[in-house]
Amino acid sequence: MSVELEQTLQELKERVGKLEIGTKDQLSMVVFSGDLDKILAAMIISTGAAAYDMKVKLFFTFWAISALRDPKKTAKGKNFIEKMFGIMLPKGAGKVKLSNMNMGGMGTAMIKGIMKKHKVASLPEMFKSAGELGVEINICEMSMNLMGFKKEEMIDYPGLTICGVGTFLSDAQESKIQLFI
Amino acid sequence: MSVELEQTLQELKERVGKLEIGTKDQLSMVVFSGDLDKILAAMIISTGAAAYDMKVKLFFTFWAISALRDPKKTAKGKNFIEKMFGIMLPKGAGKVKLSNMNMGGMGTAMIKGIMKKHKVASLPEMFKSAGELGVEINICEMSMNLMGFKKEEMIDYPGLTICGVGTFLSDAQESKIQLFI
Amino acid sequence: MSVELEQTLQELKERVGKLEIGTKDQLSMVVFSGDLDKILAAMIISTGAAAYDMKVKLFFTFWAISALRDPKKTAKGKNFIEKMFGIMLPKGAGKVKLSNMNMGGMGTAMIKGIMKKHKVASLPEMFKSAGELGVEINICEMSMNLMGFKKEEMIDYPGLTICGVGTFLSDAQESKIQLFI
Numbered sequence: 001m002s003v004e005l006e007q008t009l010q011e012l013k014e015r016v017g018k019l020e021i022g023t024k025d026q027l028s029m030v031v032f033s034g035d036l037d038k039i040l041a042a043m044i045i046s047t048g049a050a051a052y053d054m055k056v057k058l059f060f061t062f063w064a065i066s067a068l069r070d071p072k073k074t075a076k077g078k079n080f081i082e083k084m085f086g087i088m089l090p091k092g093a094g095k096v097k098l099s100n101m102n103m104g105g106m107g108t109a110m111i112k113g114i115m116k117k118h119k120v121a122s123l124p125e126m127f128k129s130a131g132e133l134g135v136e137i138n139i140c141e142m143s144m145n146l147m148g149f150k151k152e153e154m155i156d157y158p159g160l161t162i163c164g165v166g167t168f169l170s171d172a173q174e175s176k177i178q179l180f181i
Numbered sequence: 182m183s184v185e186l187e188q189t190l191q192e193l194k195e196r197v198g199k200l201e202i203g204t205k206d207q208l209s210m211v212v213f214s215g216d217l218d219k220i221l222a223a224m225i226i227s228t229g230a231a232a233y234d235m236k237v238k239l240f241f242t243f244w245a246i247s248a249l250r251d252p253k254k255t256a257k258g259k260n261f262i263e264k265m266f267g268i269m270l271p272k273g274a275g276k277v278k279l280s281n282m283n284m285g286g287m288g289t290a291m292i293k294g295i296m297k298k299h300k301v302a303s304l305p306e307m308f309k310s311a312g313e314l315g316v317e318i319n320i321c322e323m324s325m326n327l328m329g330f331k332k333e334e335m336i337d338y339p340g341l342t343i344c345g346v347g348t349f350l351s352d353a354q355e356s357k358i359q360l361f362i
Numbered sequence: 363m364s365v366e367l368e369q370t371l372q373e374l375k376e377r378v379g380k381l382e383i384g385t386k387d388q389l390s391m392v393v394f395s396g397d398l399d400k401i402l403a404a405m406i407i408s409t410g411a412a413a414y415d416m417k418v419k420l421f422f423t424f425w426a427i428s429a430l431r432d433p434k435k436t437a438k439g440k441n442f443i444e445k446m447f448g449i450m451l452p453k454g455a456g457k458v459k460l461s462n463m464n465m466g467g468m469g470t471a472m473i474k475g476i477m478k479k480h481k482v483a484s485l486p487e488m489f490k491s492a493g494e495l496g497v498e499i500n501i502c503e504m505s506m507n508l509m510g511f512k513k514e515e516m517i518d519y520p521g522l523t524i525c526g527v528g529t530f531l532s533d534a535q536e537s538k539i540q541l542f543i
Contacts, residue, residue, distance in 0.1 A: 008371055009189055015378050016196050022385050022538060023203050025354070030541070032403055034462065037243055041213055041361075044323070048346040054354075062399055063462055081476060088463060100215065100244055101269060114262060114327050142406070146476050165410040172539045173387070173416075176203060177353045179211070179361040180403075180541040190370055197377050204384050206535070218424055222394055222542075225504070229527040235535075281396065281425055282450060295443060295508050357384060358534045360392070360542040 026055040026175040030168060033181055034063025034090065035099035036108060036123065042181045043126040049177075050133035057175070059168040061140035065147065066090045067123065068139065068154050075150035082148025089147070092155075093123040131158045138163050202355060207236040209353040211361045215244025215271065216280035217289060217304065223362045224307040230358075231314035238356070240349035242321035246328065247271045248304065249320065249335050256331035263329025270328070273336075274304040312339045319344050383536060388417040390534040392542045396425025396452065397461035398470060398485065404543045405488040411539075412495035419537070421530040423502035427509065428452045429485065430501065430516050437512035444510025451509070454517070455485040493520045500525050 027049045031042045042064075046056045060068055071092040078086065090096045101107035115122065121129060130137070138161050139154070151162055161167075172178045208230045212223045223245075227237045241249055252273040259267065271277045282288035296303065302310060311318070319342050320335070332343055342348075353359045389411045393404045404426075408418045422430055433454040440448065452458045463469035477484065483491060492499070500523045501516070513524055523529075534540045 005186075005367075009193075012193060012371075012374060012378060015382065016193060016200070019200050019378070019381050019385060020196065023200060027350075030403070030407070032400070032543075038213070041211070041243065044346055045211075045350070049350050052347065052350060054350070062403065081472070110262070111327070118323075118326055120323065120327065142480075142482065145480055146473070146482065165406055166414065169389075169407070169411050169414060169416070169539075177350075177359050178539050178541060179359060180543050181213075181361050186367075190374075193374060197374060197381070200381050201377065204381060208531075219394070222392070222424065225527055226392075226531070230531050233528065233531060235531070291443070292508070299504075299507055301504065301508065358531075358540050360540060362394075362542050 022174060023176050024055065024174045025053070026057065026171070027177040027179070028057045028168065028172040028175040029059065029178070030180045031058050031060045031064040032062050033099070034066050034096055036096045036111070037098050037100070038181050039064060039067050039093070039096060040123060040126070042179075043123065043130060045179070046135050047126060047129050047133055050130070050135050054177075056130075056133075056135040057168075057171045058135060058137050059140060059165075059171075060137060061143045063089075065139055065143055065149060067093045067096050068127075068137070068157070068160075069149070070153060070155045071095070073153045075153045078148050078150075085147045085149075093127060096123070127155065127157065134158075137161075138167055140165065204357050205236065205355045206234070207238065207352070207356040208358040208360070209238045209349065209356040210240065210359070211349060212239055212241045212245040213243050214280070214362055215247050215277055217277045217292070218279050218281070219362050220245060220248050220274070220277060221304060221307070223360075224304065224311060226360070227316050228307060228310050228314055231311070231316050235358075237311075237314075237316040238349075238352045239316060239318050240321060240346075240352075241318060242324045244270075246320055246324055246330060248274045248277050249308075249318070249338070249341075250330070251334060251336045252276070254334045256334045259329050266328045266330075274308060277304070308336065308338065315339075318342075319348055321346065385538050386417065386536045387415070388419065388533070388537040389539040389541075390419045390530065390537040391421065391540070392530060393420055393422045393426040394424050395461070395543055396428050396458055398458045398473070399460050399462070400543050401426060401429050401455070401458060402485060402488070404541075405485065405492060407541070408497050409488060409491050409495055412492065412497050416539075418492075418495075418497040419530075419533045420497060420499050421502060421527075421533075422499060423505045425451075427501055427505055427511060429455045429458050430489075430499070430519070430522075431511070432515060432517045433457070435515045437515045440510050447509045447511075455489060458485070489517065489519065496520075499523075500529055502527065 066089045069092045247270045250273045279289045428451045431454045460470045
């Protein structure tokens with residue numbers, strides 16, 4: 001091959017390589033909502049994608065973090081405002097409510113009953129499956145600080161990490177699919 | 182051409198071909214919300230994209246399915262809970278409400294009046310246009326089962342299909358744009 | 363090089379070039395929600411992305427436009443309905459409320475206090491940074507017309523443009539990341 005041709009091919013290979021990195025078979029999702037129905041949707045999409053061998057990276061922020069609280073754990077050294085947040089926000093995946101038709105908890109209970117009847121996994125069970133399927137969960141550091149949550153209050157989840165929005169952005173840049181829920 | 186060179190070119194072509202499949206001029210959207218304003222946004226984006234010759238694939242799930250109910254149709258063989266859902270959830274695109282400023286229906290009526298005055302299509306009209314423009318609508322099978330909805334209660338829409346989240350995921354993997362509304 | 367080889371290479375280069383245009387290091391976002399928490403999330407992601415040298419293009423529509431109103435500006439020539447909207451919708455980034463736990467404004471005030479204490483920029487400050495970082499803000503023309511908002515009521519923001527959904531779609535088609543908030 002001529003030197004010129006080799007250079008052209010090398011350059012093309014590099015450009016194609018960059019494109020491949022930027023369109024990995026990966027799903028990145030911001031999970032923002034604290035509503036049972038939306039977090040269920042996020043976890044159904046995530047476990048579905050992981051079952052199809054996609055790499056899945058979730059970034060839990062704001063209200064959604066409540067669903068990752070472990071009701072059996074507590075953290076020390078909180079100030080008054082942080083304790084208030086702890087009391088006002090739902091304590092774990094078993095406590096989050098529907099965005100719609102909650103009707104004082106009756107709608108939420110009804111949906112949970114129907115899900116059980118139809119053998120759809122509950123939210124805590126979905127977190128368990130997600131962990132087994134290798135779904136990566138990151139929690140937004142800024143939100144943790146604002147709400148006074150600490151890592152030791154969160155559920156046991158393989159590889160659970162506290163990090164900044166930069167992590168979401170660099171994951172999303174490489175992903176084929178990005179969603180904000 | 183040398184054998185080595187042909188192999189290199191063939192390999193590059195295949196990699197580029199794969200990238201092209203993964204970045205089709207296609208828009209995939211999860212339509213989750215049951216709010217008039219959000220479904221309007223979804224349909225404005227969808228019909229806009231279809232008018233620009235993009236392929237559009239929508240996946241209606243949870244609350245959004247209510248907007249696809251045909252108020253003139255009924256389904257038989259429902260149990261008590263399924264009948265309850267049928268009564269509590271809005272029956273069709275003409276009945277869904279604003280997420281905000283609904284004010285007992287007054288805000289929703291006001292927005293509809295203004296849309297008419299400005300000659301913006303109503304939600305039922307937008308579904309009609311979407312069908313004509315070839316926007317594909319899929320409905321989430323799991324949500325249909327949970328809420329006890331049946332296909333025969335849904336609007337007449339060209340190619341309307343009931344399917345699983347896997348369909349959304351494989352569509353989204355090939356799409357340039359993915360949104361969750 | 364042979365003519366045949368040159369053609370093959372030329373064709374490959376063109377296909378790779380098209381793929382590169384379609385996966386620019388660019389973030390396109392529909393900002394639809396009028397809630398303080400969601401617009402904060404949108405602006406944190408946007409300024410983060412811009413700080414990482416991504417091009418960021420926002421399309422403000424529906425309720426989110428309220429956050430771009432300048433409380434010190436007014437517009438003339440509004441009809442009754444348009445004046446009503448002006449009064450009912452929040453007047454600027456300082457007035458938008460939490461989607462959750464607003465509790466008559468107490469929750470919103472609490473969050474703002476905590477953000478200040480943790481030295482997180484307020485929403486008006488974030489708009490300022492976004493402008494300096496070159497984040498592009500477009501406003502949905504149809505929403506402006508429906509709500510009777512005029513450009514002269516909006517904040518001073520570098521390059522602020524009123525345009526249609528087509529602009530969002532063509533930006534999104536070229537972007538690596540697209541979100542709907």
